[in-house]
Amino acid sequence: MTLVHTSIADQPRYDCRDAYVETLAELAHADHRIVGVVNDSVGSSKLNSFRKAFPDRLINVGIAEQDMVGVASGLANGGRIPFVSAASCFLTGRALEQIKADVAYSNTNVKLCGMSPGVAYGELGPTHHSIEDIAWLRAISNMTIIVPADPIETAAALRWAAASDGPVFIRVSRMSVPKIYPEDYEFELGKAITVREGNDVTLISNGTVLWRALAAAERLAEEGISARVLSMPSVKPLDTDAVVAAARETAGIVTAEEAVAGGGLGGAVAETVVQQHPARVSILGFPEFAPTGSAGYLLDRYGLSPAGIADAARKLVTTGT
Amino acid sequence: MTLTVEHATLPVLGRLPIHSSRAEQIAHIAEAAKQIRIQDLKLVHHAGAGHIGGDFSAIDILATLYGAVLDIAPETVNDPERDRFILSKGHVAGALYTTLAAFGFLPVAELATFLKPLSALNGHPNRNKVAGVEANTGPLGHGLPVAVGHALSAKLDVSLRRTYVLVGDGELQEGSNWEAMMAASQYQLDRLTVIVDRNRLQQGATTKETNDLDPLPEKASAFGFAVVEVNGHDHGELLDVLSAVPFRPGKPTFVIAHTHKGHPISFMSNNVAWHHRVPDAAEFQQALTELERPRFTGELV
Numbered sequence: 167m168t169l170v171h172t173s174i175a176d177q178p179r180y181d182c183r184d185a186y187v188e189t190l191a192e193l194a195h196a197d198h199r200i201v202g203v204v205n206d207s208v209g210s211s212k213l214n215s216f217r218k219a220f221p222d223r224l225i226n227v228g229i230a231e232q233d234m235v236g237v238a239s240g241l242a243n244g245g246r247i248p249f250v251s252a253a254s255c256f257l258t259g260r261a262l263e264q265i266k267a268d269v270a271y272s273n274t275n276v277k278l279c280g281m282s283p284g285v286a287y288g289e290l291g292p293t294h295h296s297i298e299d300i301a302w303l304r305a306i307s308n309m310t311i312i313v314p315a316d317p318i319e320t321a322a323a324l325r326w327a328a329a330s331d332g333p334v335f336i337r338v339s340r341m342s343v344p345k346i347y348p349e350d351y352e353f354e355l356g357k358a359i360t361v362r363e364g365n366d367v368t369l370i371s372n373g374t375v376l377w378r379a380l381a382a383a384e385r386l387a388e389e390g391i392s393a394r395v396l397s398m399p400s401v402k403p404l405d406t407d408a409v410v411a412a413a414r415e416t417a418g419i420v421t422a423e424e425a426v427a428g429g430g431l432g433g434a435v436a437e438t439v440v441q442q443h444p445a446r447v448s449i450l451g452f453p454e455f456a457p458t459g460s461a462g463y464l465l466d467r468y469g470l471s472p473a474g475i476a477d478a479a480r481k482l483v484t485t486g487t
Numbered sequence: 488m489t490l491t492v493e494h495a496t497l498p499v500l501g502r503l504p505i506h507s508s509r510a511e512q513i514a515h516i517a518e519a520a521k522q523i524r525i526q527d528l529k530l531v532h533h534a535g536a537g538h539i540g541g542d543f544s545a546i547d548i549l550a551t552l553y554g555a556v557l558d559i560a561p562e563t564v565n566d567p568e569r570d571r572f573i574l575s576k577g578h579v580a581g582a583l584y585t586t587l588a589a590f591g592f593l594p595v596a597e598l599a600t601f602l603k604p605l606s607a608l609n610g611h612p613n614r615n616k617v618a619g620v621e622a623n624t625g626p627l628g629h630g631l632p633v634a635v636g637h638a639l640s641a642k643l644d645v646s647l648r649r650t651y652v653l654v655g656d657g658e659l660q661e662g663s664n665w666e667a668m669m670a671a672s673q674y675q676l677d678r679l680t681v682i683v684d685r686n687r688l689q690q691g692a693t694t695k696e697t698n699d700l701d702p703l704p705e706k707a708s709a710f711g712f713a714v715v716e717v718n719g720h721d722h723g724e725l726l727d728v729l730s731a732v733p734f735r736p737g738k739p740t741f742v743i744a745h746t747h748k749g750h751p752i753s754f755m756s757n758n759v760a761w762h763h764r765v766p767d768a769a770e771f772q773q774a775l776t777e778l779e780r781p782r783f784t785g786e787l788v
Contacts, residue, residue, distance in 0.1 A: 201643070222643060225639060225674075228666070228670065228673075230663075230669070230670065232628070232632060232662070232663035232666060233635070233667045233670055234632075235632070236631075236663065237633070238636060240622075240632070240634060240637040240639065240640060241637075241640045242636070243622070243633070243636065243640065244567070244637055244639075244641060245644075248636075267625070267626050267629055268623065268629055268633055272615055272622065
């Protein structure tokens with residue numbers, strides 16, 4: 167049998183929320199301490215089946231995000247492991263102080279799952295976009311921030327979070343993405359994964375943009391540019407060793423993420439590079455409130471398409487900027 | 488600043504034997520409240536900061552809870568089945584620390600570190616630093632949602648443990664409280680008791696002048712709570728009410744404790760100036776005298 171090579175862009179696509187709810191149910195079956203906490207977001211979090219299987223363990227506080235995060239903190243005090251599931255824009259923005267004071271400052275065992283982050287709600291506009299979530303939470307001590315890139319990594323991150331003790335924020339996208347990781351992938355906190363080897367330039371990405379970075383590397387390869395692609399699901403803590411190695415071994419770094427261009431993955435990488443091994447970093451993300459438009463349109467518009475990422479990398483290799 | 492011996496001589500009060508009479512319990516609470524106020528006065532005076540008005544407003548409630556109501560003790564401070572108490576009005580941390588010290592949760596000597604660099608005794612309580620503190624509070628409107636989570640966890644565990652949360656009345660201006668009250672009612676959390684320290688004063692004005700809470704009993708009732716009003720400085724009333732909750736099966740309890748900021752000090756009581764004013768030497772002496780103690784003779788350096 168001959169294997170036909172297909173590009174990452176041609177792979178079947180998945181909604182990471184399916185892996186989310188499937189894994190949460192699996193974890194809840196195995197551990198009675200696990201509960202879901204939602205803000206009327208049962209449907210948008212795809213948690214209907216969870217609610218059916220565990221009616222008492224899906225706590226819906228209604229449209230009340232501050233209460234939702236406080237309640238989760240209290241549940242954790244009683245020995246439960248709450249997975250808070252709500253649109254990332256409201257979870258992180260509306261309840262930011264609760265995340266700081268009730269969860270992070272007290273190092274409470276609450277897992278915050280930001281659903282439909284970035285520009286997933288493209289047409290609904292910047293009130294519903296959640297491009298700031300990573301930057302906001304990255305400034306808070308004790309927060310772990312994970313941005314999975316595919317359904318396999320989403321499931322792996324959830325399993326890791328359930329087994330860890332302390333505050334975790336996981337972004338769970340509704341945007342369709344191809345599978346990138348092997349089925350037996352296990353999440354390791356603070357570790358980058360080299361998903362493609364390369365020596366000319368390094369692309370660092372995560373979440374819904376990772377496959378686009380891989381597709382960009384495929385394009386660059388056709389032009390004779392060898393791009394290393396690092397998957398960086400763990401924004402905090404960051405794998406600074408991998409970043410420094412990329413800065414040392416390649417002409418520069420392009421970061422690409424579905425988030426504000428600064429303060430998130432790009433900011434974390436730039437801070438590391440500036441302090442440990444100065445090198446050129448090109449940060450791709452959203453430099454402003456995005457206009458209305460589908461998520462795909464918005465990603466393309468702000469250079470987060472395979473072509474846009476390839477352009478940034480090519481420019482870095484050829485002109486050094 | 489050095490500490491006088493006097494500063495760290497709070498007598499540690501234990502729990503009363505289980506079959507103590509009501510009169511014995513009230514006497515125990517009264518003695519605790521008096522000792523806690525004296526120590527708290529010294530605490531604030533020494534630290535040169537604190538919220539003595541709100542402290543004194545809440546101390547009778549704290550003394551009643553720790554002296555005769557809550558099923559918690561220093562040796563069971565981490566027992567999953569302990570009752571939970573959350574001080575939502577976290578700026579009166581001094582009153583909580585002093586209460587915890589009075590009942591043996593915290594070494595009395597540690598009170599001397601209040602607000603000092605690297606002290607566990609921050610201006611607002613932290614649950615990782617101080618045994619007996621169940622939630623980080625300080626920013627207002629946080630304690631009640633967390634308390635709802637505590638009560639929900641107890642309900643999921645089919646446990647009889649109770650949750651008490653003390654909120655300031657001004658604090659009820661934060662919308663998160665009303666979100667939490669709706670959820671408490673929806674989940675029929677009748678092991679949850681909200682106590683409002685209804686002193687009618689906030690930082691710089693009365694609640695009525697600022698964002699009036701009245702009619703508070705009707706509001707709480709409309710949100711699904713069983714509402715009780717008490718004199719928040721009457722130990723007998725507090726004891727009777729707080730040990731008898733829930734008043735209505737299936738409903739969370741809302742106790743409106745009518746209090747005065749700065750009670751019972753003549754020049755502090757019900758005086759908005761004492762939100763976070765620090766008594767000077769003369770005021771300190773007078774307050775001590777009014778708290779029925781021999782005149783303080785220790786040296787304050």
